[in-house]
Structure formats: C-alpha cells, structure tokens
Amino acid sequence: MADTSVEVAPFSVASLRGNPGRIRKEAAIRGVFFAAAALSIVIMALIVLTLARETYTFVSQVELAQLWSDGWFPRRALYDIRTIVVGSVLVTVIAMLVATPLGMGAAVYLSEYARPRVRGVLKPVLEVLASIPSVVLGFFALTWISPEIVQRLSDRASLFNLAAAGIGVGILTTPLVASIAEDAMGSVPKALREASYGMGARKVTTSVRVVIPAAVSGLVAAFIVGVSRAIGETMVVAIAAGASGGSLFSLNVFDRGQTMTAAMASLATGTDAVVGAGLTFQSLFFVGSLLFVLTLLLNVFADRYVRRVRQKY
Amino acid sequence: MAVTTPPMTAAPELVRQRLQGKKVDAAGLIFRALLLLALLVTMAVLVVLLVEVLTGGWGVFTTRMGEFLTGKLGSSAARSGIAQGLRGTFFIGAFVVALAFPLGVGAAIYLEEYAPKSRFARFVDINIRNLAGVPSVVYGLLGFAIFVKALRFLTGPGSANGATVISAGLTLAILVLPIVIITAAEAIRAVPDSLREAGFGVGATRWEVVRSHVLPYASPGILTGTVLSLARALGEAAPLILVGATTGFLSEGAGYGLSTLQERFTAMPIVIYSWAGRPQPGFASNTAAAIVVLLAVVLLANAAAILLRNRYEKRR
Numbered sequence: 001m002a003d004t005s006v007e008v009a010p011f012s013v014a015s016l017r018g019n020p021g022r023i024r025k026e027a028a029i030r031g032v033f034f035a036a037a038a039l040s041i042v043i044m045a046l047i048v049l050t051l052a053r054e055t056y057t058f059v060s061q062v063e064l065a066q067l068w069s070d071g072w073f074p075r076r077a078l079y080d081i082r083t084i085v086v087g088s089v090l091v092t093v094i095a096m097l098v099a100t101p102l103g104m105g106a107a108v109y110l111s112e113y114a115r116p117r118v119r120g121v122l123k124p125v126l127e128v129l130a131s132i133p134s135v136v137l138g139f140f141a142l143t144w145i146s147p148e149i150v151q152r153l154s155d156r157a158s159l160f161n162l163a164a165a166g167i168g169v170g171i172l173t174t175p176l177v178a179s180i181a182e183d184a185m186g187s188v189p190k191a192l193r194e195a196s197y198g199m200g201a202r203k204v205t206t207s208v209r210v211v212i213p214a215a216v217s218g219l220v221a222a223f224i225v226g227v228s229r230a231i232g233e234t235m236v237v238a239i240a241a242g243a244s245g246g247s248l249f250s251l252n253v254f255d256r257g258q259t260m261t262a263a264m265a266s267l268a269t270g271t272d273a274v275v276g277a278g279l280t281f282q283s284l285f286f287v288g289s290l291l292f293v294l295t296l297l298l299n300v301f302a303d304r305y306v307r308r309v310r311q312k313y
Numbered sequence: 314m315a316v317t318t319p320p321m322t323a324a325p326e327l328v329r330q331r332l333q334g335k336k337v338d339a340a341g342l343i344f345r346a347l348l349l350l351a352l353l354v355t356m357a358v359l360v361v362l363l364v365e366v367l368t369g370g371w372g373v374f375t376t377r378m379g380e381f382l383t384g385k386l387g388s389s390a391a392r393s394g395i396a397q398g399l400r401g402t403f404f405i406g407a408f409v410v411a412l413a414f415p416l417g418v419g420a421a422i423y424l425e426e427y428a429p430k431s432r433f434a435r436f437v438d439i440n441i442r443n444l445a446g447v448p449s450v451v452y453g454l455l456g457f458a459i460f461v462k463a464l465r466f467l468t469g470p471g472s473a474n475g476a477t478v479i480s481a482g483l484t485l486a487i488l489v490l491p492i493v494i495i496t497a498a499e500a501i502r503a504v505p506d507s508l509r510e511a512g513f514g515v516g517a518t519r520w521e522v523v524r525s526h527v528l529p530y531a532s533p534g535i536l537t538g539t540v541l542s543l544a545r546a547l548g549e550a551a552p553l554i555l556v557g558a559t560t561g562f563l564s565e566g567a568g569y570g571l572s573t574l575q576e577r578f579t580a581m582p583i584v585i586y587s588w589a590g591r592p593q594p595g596f597a598s599n600t601a602a603a604i605v606v607l608l609a610v611v612l613l614a615n616a617a618a619i620l621l622r623n624r625y626e627k628r629r
Contacts, residue, residue: 025520026518026519026520029520030423030427030519030520032419033419033420033422033423033427034423034427034428036415036416036417036419036423037419037420037424037428037437038437039416039420039490040420040437040440040441041436041437041440043455043487043490044443044444046455047444047451047455050454050458051451051454054458101351102351102354102355103351104351105347105348105352106348106351106352108348109345109349109351110352113345113348113349120623122356124619125359127615127619128359128612128615128616129355129358129359131541131544131545131548131611131612132359132608132611133549133608133611134549134550135548135582135585135586135589135604136362136366136607136608137362138586138589139585139589139600139601140362140365140366142589143369143597144361144362171355175355178355202338202340203341203345204338204341204344204345207344208344225446228446231448232447232448232450232451233448234448234449234550235550235586238551238554238586239586239589239590242590261448264450264454264555265450265551265554268453268457268554268555269554269560284454284555285454288450288451288454291450291451292448292451295446295447295448296446296447298446299442299443300443303439303442
C-alpha cells in the first residue's frame with residue numbers, strides 16, 4: 001500500500017479570514033451606507049431642534065393677550081392662535097367630507113368590483129391625480145371650484161374662500177385615502193370572501209359585512225393619514241383662501257380665511273427674509289411646531305392601525 | 314352506460330334564478346353604482362382640471378410660445394416668461410437626483426441588507442415613516458434655519474442672502490429623502506433570498522452580492538420610486554416660499570452656469586403661485602400656460618414611472 005500522507009500547506013485561522021483588502025473595502029462600504037441611514041435621524045433631530053429653539057423664544061417672550069385677540073396679524077404682533085387653528089379645522093373637515101366618500105368609494109370599487117383590466121386603467125388615473133402639484137389644485141380651486149361650485153351654493157361667498165380651498169385640499173387627499181384603503185382591503189385574505197360567498201351572501205353583503213369590517217383598521221388609518229395630509233397642505237389654501245397678511249377670527253367658510261400652513265406661507269411671501277415687528281419671525285416657528293406635533297401624533301396613531309391589519313393577516 | 318344530459322341551453326339562467334330567487338339585487342346595484350360614482354367624480358375632476366388649464370393657457374401657446382418659454386418674469390403679463398422658473402426647477406431636480414437618490418438608496422441598502430431587523434434599523438424605519446408625514450412647510454422652516462441662515466456662507470454669501478437655488482435644492486432633497494428610502498427599501502425587500510444565498514454560496518462579500526445581484530434585480534422598482542419622488546420635488550412650492558424663492562420681479566436667475574447658483578432664484582411652482590395671486594387678466598392665462606408646462610414635466614415623469622412598473626410587474 002502506498003503512503004497516503006501528502007504534504008499539507010500550514011493551515012491556520014488567518015487563512016480563513018480572506019483577503020484583508022477586500023475586508024477593508026467591505027467595512028468602508030458598510031460605513032458609507034450606515035451614514036446614509038443615520039442621516040435620517042440627524043434630519044429629524046435638526047427639525048426638532050430648530051423648531052424648539054425659536055418656539056422657546058416665542059413662548060417665553062410673547063404676552064398671553066397677544067395669543068388671544070381678534071385675529072391673526074403677525075406683522076402687528078397679534079398672534080391669535082384660535083383664528084388659524086379654527087381655519088385649519090374648517091378646511092380639514094371640508095376636505096375630509098370630500099375625500100372620505102370619494103376615496104373610500106373608489107377603493108372599495110377597485111378592490112372588490114373592478115375586473116383586473118378595468119383596474120389596470122383606473123388605478124393609473126388615480127395615480128396621475130395624486131401626482132398633480134398642489135399649486136395647480138390651488139389655481140383650479142380659485143378659478144373653477146370657487147365660482148362654479150361654492151358661489152352657487154352661497155350668493156354671498158367671496159371669490160377667495162375657505163370652502164373652495166377645503167374642496168381643493170379634499171381632491172388632493174382623495175388618491176392618498178383611496179390608495180391606503182385599497183391596500184388595507186387587498187390584504188384581507190380571499191378565504192374570508194369565499195367563505196361568505198359559500199354561505200350564499202351577495203357581493204354587496206360580502207363587501208359591507210365581511211371585507212370592510214375585516215379591513216376597518218386600515219380604513220381608519222387611511223382616514224387619519226388623510227386628515228394629517230389635509231392639515232399640512234399649504235399651497236391650495238394659500239392661493240384659494242386668499243387671506244394674505246392676516247385674517248380676522250371667523251367661522252364663515254364662504255369668507256376669506258387663514259390656516260396654520262397658509263399663515264406660514266403668507267408670512268414668508270414677498271419679503272427677502274421674514275421681517276416684522278418683534279416676534280414675527282419666531283411666530284413662524286411656533287406655528288410650525290404646532291403643525292409638526294399635530295401631524296406627528298396623527299401619523300403615529302395611523303401607523304398603529306396599519307400595523308394592526310398586518311398582524312391580523 | 315348511457316347518461317342523459319339535461320339540455321344545457323336554458324340551464325345556467327335557470328340555475329341562477331333558482332339560487333337567487335327572482336328578486337333583482339337592488340341593494341347590490343345601488344351600492345355598486347355609488348362606488349362607481351365616487352370613482353367617476355374623481356376622474357371627472359381630473360378631466361375638468363386638465364381641460365380648464367389647457368383652454369386657459371391655449372392663447373399663450375398659440376400667440377407667443379417662444380417668448381413665453383424664454384422670457385423673464387416681469388410686471389407686464391403680455392411679456393412675462395417662465396425661463397427663470399424652468400431654470401430653478403431644473404437645478405432643483407439636479408440636486409434631488411444627485412443627493413436624495415444615492416443617499417436614499419444607500420440608506421435603504423443598509424436597512425434591508427446590512428442590518429435588517431436590528432434595533433437600529435427599526436428605529437430608523439419608524440423615524441423615516443414619521444419624516445415622510447411631516448408637512449412640507451416644516452421642511453421649509455428647516456431649510457430656512459439651516460441652509461439660508463446657518464450655512465449662508467456656502468449657499469449664497471452675496472446679495473441673495475442665502476435664498477438661492479442651492480438652499481432650495483438641498484431642502485427639497487431632504488424633503489423627498491424619506492420617500493426615496495421607503496420605496497427603495499420596498500423594492501429591495503422584494504428580491505428573493507435565494508439570489509442572495511447563491512451569491513454568498515460562491516464566496517461573494519455582502520457588497521458584491523448587493524451590487525451584482527440585489528441592485529440589478531431591484532432596479533426597476535427603485536427607479537420607479539425615485540422618479541415619483543422627483544416628480545413630487547418638482548411640484549413642491551411651500552418649502553421654496555419659506556426658503557425665500559422670489560415671487561415678484563427677478564432680473565437674474567436665468568443662467569445655467571455654476572456661478573449663477575448663488576443668485577436669487579424662482580421655480581415653476583413659485584411662478585404659478587405668484588401669478589395666480591395677480592388680479593390682471595393676462596396673468597390668469599399665463600398661470601394656466603405655466604401649469605401646462607409644469608404638468609407636462611411632472612406627468613411625463615409619472616407616466617414613465619407607471620409604465621416602468623407595469624412592465625416589471627408583468628415580467629414576474
């Protein structure tokens with residue numbers, strides 16, 4: 001029998017480690033990607049810090065009487081929060097009155113009724129609507145919605161009014177609501193629908209009594225995200241509600257008005273930098289903080305609902 | 314064995330009648346009609362909007378299209394043009410493509426490939442979702458505080474006082490970054506694990522697997538998301554107002570040279586915003602024409618993204 005022992009190269013832990021150059025390159029690339037991912041945390045921190053700093057200055061120096069007056073006139077040091085918050089609420093309510101039925105209706109149709117081919121045509125149309133810039137809808141709200149719809153509803157409506165702005169924001173929000181709602185209904189398992197049909201239920205019964213209740217968390221999330229989007233929408237209101245400068249406190253949606261977002265835009269429009277008496281500049285950041293906290297809370301809330309649907313199925 | 318088959322002609326109708334009863338499904342029909350109505354109203358709005366804008370801007374295009382596309386902002390509606398707006402929008406797009414796309418895709422790669430399901434990834438994920446929901450005006454405040462004020466020496470030390478297209482481009486790049494990350498991460502997540510395992514099996518490093526397997530497979534999805542976020546950035550106006558885009562006259566800001574980056578600027582959405590607020594009738598048609606141009610850019614980008622996605626979905 002021949003000698004089987006072969007000359008074996010010395011084999012150690014070091015030879016399992018691989019090429020050091022390759023490892024170094026790998027670590028460097030990993031570091032770059034990590035930095036990119038960490039950047040989002042830096043951005044969030046910067047947003048919170050810049051908002052907090054100026055807001056603190058504002059809150060510590062403003063007099064309480066300035067926060068509760070007849071209207072929002074920041075250049076005259078009248079910061080009536082009530083005016084712009086109520087403006088935002090009015091616009092958001094009108095927007096959701098438009099976006100909820102349209103968005104949810106479209107979503108139920110696309111998810112439960114439309115055949116694949118029909119869906120392939122209708123869905124892109126909704127996506128086109130979602131991509132229309134908000135300035136465009138602002139112009140449309142001012143030149144078409146206001147004279148053709150709002151001024152027909154009320155004779156005393158001015159051309160610039162909160163109702164037209166609200167409808168415009170609603171149209172802008174519709175595709176968003178529709179897409180989240182459709183996703184939620186799409187994630188309801190087919191077996192639930194088939195069980196319902198197997199019991200002899202009609203299509204309408206299956207949709208209303210089985211699919212919608214099963215997807216209700218997702219539908220709530222769609223609504224909340226819609227509200228958050230409507231509150232944060234700026235340009236439609238800035239163009240169509242027409243209260244540049246300031247606004248008196250008013251509950252009349254057929255009149256000019258101001259929302260939190262539009263108040264910020266109009267404060268920054270037309271000047272080199274934001275100028276004005278005393279705390280005008282800081283008031284911008286104060287309103288920004290309000291907006292930030294409000295939308296953040298809504299989004300966290302909506303996220304929780306979305307997760308609930310995902311966990312269930 | 315002979316089996317007698319019942320006559321098939323009348324059977325389906327008969328069976329359906331027996332099963333449903335003879336009643337018409339009124340509730341079902343009404344429900345379906347209402348749903349269709351919601352969808353049709355939404356589409357009608359889109360059609361009316363497009364028709365309004367096209368008819369409104371038609372006159373401008375037929376009488377003075379060349380001048381409108383190359384002219385500068387001015388006080389006379391008949392002589393104003395959108396050259397400066399197009400230029401600002403071009404540079405903003407360039408900043409978004411150059412900054413938000415690589416950073417966003419890089420972050421997505423880290424979250425999905427390098428540290429999936431880690432505590433860090435989960436934290437960043439929540440953070441990004443929250444960032445995506447922050448209203449765009451708030452990003453404008455951030456851009457104003459950071460780029461226009463704190464980094465003025467970089468963004469525009471001259472007469473523009475930091476209110477330049479650099480600040481605007483950086484602000485909008487930050488604005489769309491979360492959207493880029495979310496869509497890119499979704500595309501990367503859809504890559505089957507077997508591809509990665511095959512790569513690791515032949516001794517590739519993580520980066521090699523990402524570069525030659527994951528990214529090529531995910532690229533249509535990533536591209537769709539990035540194009541959509543570019544369209545979003547080009548249509549955004551609110552942050553630009555906060556950053557100090559010029560809404561009135563502007564003599565400069567029509568050049569495409571690198572030295573012009575530190576001049577005052579405007580962009581298409583800002584032009585539309587400032588013209589929409591002017592009472593003179595000429596500006597209404599100018600606004601409509603400018604909207605047609607902006608929509609052409611934005612919708613083309615979207616159509617490209619949708620086509621891309623449909624093709625890629627069919628391939629699977």
